[in-house]
Amino acid sequence: EPEVTQTPSHQVTQMGQEVILRCVPISNHLYFYWYRQILGQKVEFLVSFYNNEISEKSEIFDDQFSVERPDGSNFTLKIRSTKLEDSAMYFCASGGEGGGYTFGSGTRLTVV
Amino acid sequence: EDQVTQSPEALRLQEGESSSLNCSYTVSGLRGLFWYRQDPGKGPEFLFTLYSAGEEKEKERLKATLTKKESFLHITAPKPEDSATYLCAVQAPRNTDKLIFGTGTRLQVFP
Numbered sequence: 388e389p390e391v392t393q394t395p396s397h398q399v400t401q402m403g404q405e406v407i408l409r410c411v412p413i414s415n416h417l418y419f420y421w422y423r424q425i426l427g428q429k430v431e432f433l434v435s436f437y438n439n440e441i442s443e444k445s446e447i448f449d450d451q452f453s454v455e456r457p458d459g460s461n462f463t464l465k466i467r468s469t470k471l472e473d474s475a476m477y478f479c480a481s482g483g484e485g486g487g488y489t490f491g492s493g494t495r496l497t498v499v
Numbered sequence: 500e501d502q503v504t505q506s507p508e509a510l511r512l513q514e515g516e517s518s519s520l521n522c523s524y525t526v527s528g529l530r531g532l533f534w535y536r537q538d539p540g541k542g543p544e545f546l547f548t549l550y551s552a553g554e555e556k557e558k559e560r561l562k563a564t565l566t567k568k569e570s571f572l573h574i575t576a577p578k579p580e581d582s583a584t585y586l587c588a589v590q591a592p593r594n595t596d597k598l599i600f601g602t603g604t605r606l607q608v609f610p
Contacts, residue, residue, distance in 0.1 A: 391542075418596065430543065430586065432597040443595055478542045488533070488598065490542035 389413040391491035393479050399497045403468050408494045410462045410479030418482040419462045421454065422490075423447070423475040430478065436462065469498045501526040505587050505601035512577055512608050520572040520604045522587030531590040532570050533598060534563050536583045543586055546572075577608045 392411040400406050412419050421433040434444045436454055453465045462481075466473055476493040502525045512518055524532065531550050535543035547556045549565040556563050560581065562573040572585055584605045588598040 393542075420597070422598075429602050430588070430598075430600040432599070435595075435597060443597060445597075476540075480542075482596070487545060487548055489545060490535075492542045493540075495540070 391489050393491035397495045406466050408464045412481030416481035416483045420480040421464045422478045425475045471498050474498045501599050503601035509605045514610050515576045517575045522570040524589050526589050528592035533588045535586040538583050579608045582608045
């Protein structure tokens, strides 16, 4: 069964450092998303991406965040200058025309 | 404001003891309601999508139903391997396809 692959599974970074979280969506999907889940809290929408541009972003997705689909297969989330409160599980998801989302297993980001 | 509320927060069942999880939602113009299963440290795993009141879907021991205000996930004769957090999410209307999640119900099934 097709799956969304995320790397790394766990990333530890120092406050103020840049991190890039990587995702390989399902190959024939057209819609790409990043969500995050702070420990013990809800899964929260960050950003959606379609046709090589951001289609929607949440209030959380400020200027410190950016997304890119550099080579037609990978989908990345960059956090420019990490803060302690960025510590969370980050989930990539992809969706096809028929609706429905497939989530990856997530990257646990720990900012120290 | 669009909201999703799940209850109970946690549920402990004996193996074989059937029960239901509730998802109440407030959204103007529901486009879809999703149920996911989440194991610890993993991403949400898709279970069902429901689109209109009265719709029902089944998969093994799980059955999801939808009304205009809430959805239920019925678990019949659960097994220990059904232990997980079950998440409900709604797809907000018009010009957006983001999902709004509830906090989930943590289910533990004991042998």
